[in-house]
Amino acid sequence: MSTTTEKPSDTPATDTTAHDTTTPHAENDHNKQPKPLPAAHRSLALGVLFGFVFGFLLQKGGVAKFHVLIGQLLLEDFTVVKVMLSAVVVGMLGIHAMHRAKMVEFHIKPTRLASNVIGGLLFGCGFALSAYCPGTGAAALGQGNFDAIAMVVGMVAGSYVFAEASGWISRHLDPIGDKGKLTLFDLFPQSRTAVTLSSASLLVIVLIVLELTTTR
Amino acid sequence: MILQTRFPSLTMLAEVNPLEYSGPAWSPYLVGALIGVLSMLTFYFSNKPLGASTAYARVAGMLGNLAAPRHTQRLKYFQDNPPKVGWEVMLVLGVILGAFLAAWSGNEWTGRLLPLMWQDRFGADSGLLRVIVAFGGGVLMAFGARMAGGCTSGHGISGTLQLAVGSWIAAICFFIGGIATAMLMYAV
Numbered sequence: 001m002s003t004t005t006e007k008p009s010d011t012p013a014t015d016t017t018a019h020d021t022t023t024p025h026a027e028n029d030h031n032k033q034p035k036p037l038p039a040a041h042r043s044l045a046l047g048v049l050f051g052f053v054f055g056f057l058l059q060k061g062g063v064a065k066f067h068v069l070i071g072q073l074l075l076e077d078f079t080v081v082k083v084m085l086s087a088v089v090v091g092m093l094g095i096h097a098m099h100r101a102k103m104v105e106f107h108i109k110p111t112r113l114a115s116n117v118i119g120g121l122l123f124g125c126g127f128a129l130s131a132y133c134p135g136t137g138a139a140a141l142g143q144g145n146f147d148a149i150a151m152v153v154g155m156v157a158g159s160y161v162f163a164e165a166s167g168w169i170s171r172h173l174d175p176i177g178d179k180g181k182l183t184l185f186d187l188f189p190q191s192r193t194a195v196t197l198s199s200a201s202l203l204v205i206v207l208i209v210l211e212l213t214t215t216r
Numbered sequence: 217m218i219l220q221t222r223f224p225s226l227t228m229l230a231e232v233n234p235l236e237y238s239g240p241a242w243s244p245y246l247v248g249a250l251i252g253v254l255s256m257l258t259f260y261f262s263n264k265p266l267g268a269s270t271a272y273a274r275v276a277g278m279l280g281n282l283a284a285p286r287h288t289q290r291l292k293y294f295q296d297n298p299p300k301v302g303w304e305v306m307l308v309l310g311v312i313l314g315a316f317l318a319a320w321s322g323n324e325w326t327g328r329l330l331p332l333m334w335q336d337r338f339g340a341d342s343g344l345l346r347v348i349v350a351f352g353g354g355v356l357m358a359f360g361a362r363m364a365g366g367c368t369s370g371h372g373i374s375g376t377l378q379l380a381v382g383s384w385i386a387a388i389c390f391f392i393g394g395i396a397t398a399m400l401m402y403a404v
């Protein structure tokens with residue numbers, strides 16, 4: 001009986017909770033879906049949990065190590081590419097299957113040729129200088145590489161520098177070669193599953209060749 | 217001759233072989249496959265792809281809001297991406313903790329400023345140089361990642377596994393830029 005006095009019927013109860021929480025969150029929530037407050041906490045908790053697993057795996061995979069990353073860029077140690085391609089193969093098949101089952105949405109970043117290429121080359125240069133990338137650098141810090149602190153501070157500074165230039169870049173560089181959210185499915189529109197399976201097979205062949213030809 | 221005596225470190229850089237140092241604790245294929253499963257979980261439970269670089273931009277925006285709020289709020293990137301402690305920042309904090317547990321459990325805690333291979337190449341007294349180079353690398357990486365739209369995880373794993381063309385282009389450019397720079401630093 002007490003529950004009925006608190007919640008006379010389902011619809012008004014859910015309505016009021018939705019109204020209470022959407023107003024302060026609607027402006028800065030990226031997902032556009034109105035989320036009640038506990039969901040925001042849940043999102044933060046899931047972030048820590050997934051990050052914890054990610055960091056654990058990065059360290060165990062050796063890719064938080066300075067010499068493993070530099071070894072990859074010197075084409076002596078192929079651990080980084082092996083980890084990345086294995087993740088891509090499994091994730092590609094799994095997320096494609098989940099998308100077919102309507103369990104997940106895709107999150108495609110736009111193809112902007114000039115920004116992808118220039119930004120990518122700048123990133124690569126910084127990648128070699130610091131010997132960490134944004135994810136493995138955090139993992140390197142966690143494993144006790146104190147030089148990663150300098151990289152983290154540099155990342156924060158560089159992000160602000162980018163923000164200073166972001167207006168100019170979005171006006172002058174992003175439009176060059178802007179193809180929108182282009183995927184291989186747009187280039188080969190016959191069958192999504194066939195494209196996914198052949199891409200995954202190609203990457204597996206690359207992994208087999210790497211395993212047969214590299215020492216590490 | 218003068219150059220040699222004034223800058224001995226420039227001419228006496230030791231040759232280093234990255235394979236002489238410790239490798240990964242676990243099979244890279246196993247770790248990669250598990251990261252692939254993890255990316256499925258983040259898509260399903262958080263509706264987000266794995267990506268690390270955004271977190272640093274969020275922190276930069278929050279610091280900017282403290283130091284110069286009006287200027288920071290005028291910048292296009294922060295207008296499009298309002299800085300806040302969200303999923304991305306928590307992800308990177310989690311990475312630090314998870315790596316700590318992995319290193320501690322595997323007896324791989326390093327606890328040093330100079331990575332061994334760097335020290336063998338540039339000398340034990342190159343601490344300041346290492347800090348400057350790591351900082352500069354961080355600045356370039358953040359700028360490049362924001363310009364390209366993601367980093368080694370956001371483009372290199374999450375974007376490529378969705379077969380996004382721009383992600384493949386960016387990821388290949390990460391390695392072209394990285395290989396060229398690393399060759400100049402360590403193989404010349």
